[in-house]
Amino acid sequence: MWGSAITAYLHYSSFMLAFAALTLEQFSLKKELSLAAAWQIVWADAMYGISATIVLVTGILRVLYFGKGTDYYLHNPLFYMKVSGFLLVGALSLYPTISFLTWLKPLRYGAPPSLEPVQVDRLSWVIKIELFGFLLIPLLAAAMARGISFKTNL
Numbered sequence: 001m002w003g004s005a006i007t008a009y010l011h012y013s014s015f016m017l018a019f020a021a022l023t024l025e026q027f028s029l030k031k032e033l034s035l036a037a038a039w040q041i042v043w044a045d046a047m048y049g050i051s052a053t054i055v056l057v058t059g060i061l062r063v064l065y066f067g068k069g070t071d072y073y074l075h076n077p078l079f080y081m082k083v084s085g086f087l088l089v090g091a092l093s094l095y096p097t098i099s100f101l102t103w104l105k106p107l108r109y110g111a112p113p114s115l116e117p118v119q120v121d122r123l124s125w126v127i128k129i130e131l132f133g134f135l136l137i138p139l140l141a142a143a144m145a146r147g148i149s150f151k152t153n154l
Contacts, residue, residue: 004066011058021048089133
């Protein structure tokens with residue numbers, strides 16, 4: 001019982017932390033970044049990556065050991081929509097993460113990154129799409145937990 005409870009706790013709290021880290025990135029990202037704000041974004045993105053990894057690992061553990069059983073999940077189209085949403089958000093996060101990693105060299109020398117307005121706008125839109133995706137995932141999970149599904153031949 002404790003293993004299940006702790007796994008669920010880590011799953012939910014890591015999901016919330018990932019959402020909070022993305023929100024911090026979104027609100028901190030500006031065309032003119034201070035050194036402190038740029039470091040804050042880099043650290044928030046690192047926290048996002050760590051927490052998203054924990055969400056993935058605990059999600060796998062819940063499917064295999066602590067949830068309703070693999071048959072329940074693997075025969076539910078909402079499960080595939082939820083996992084696809086998570087993977088899509090993860091794939092989208094590569095662009096901001098790679099961008100933020102390029103900031104490390106100037107940041108180590110005490111200089112904030114120089115950003116083109118188009119790059120800031122693109123980063124901002126990608127993060128907004130990630131946040132929207134993260135809003136849909138719990139909806140799919142709640143529907144799945146309540147037995148809502150689509151009729152399919154799976």
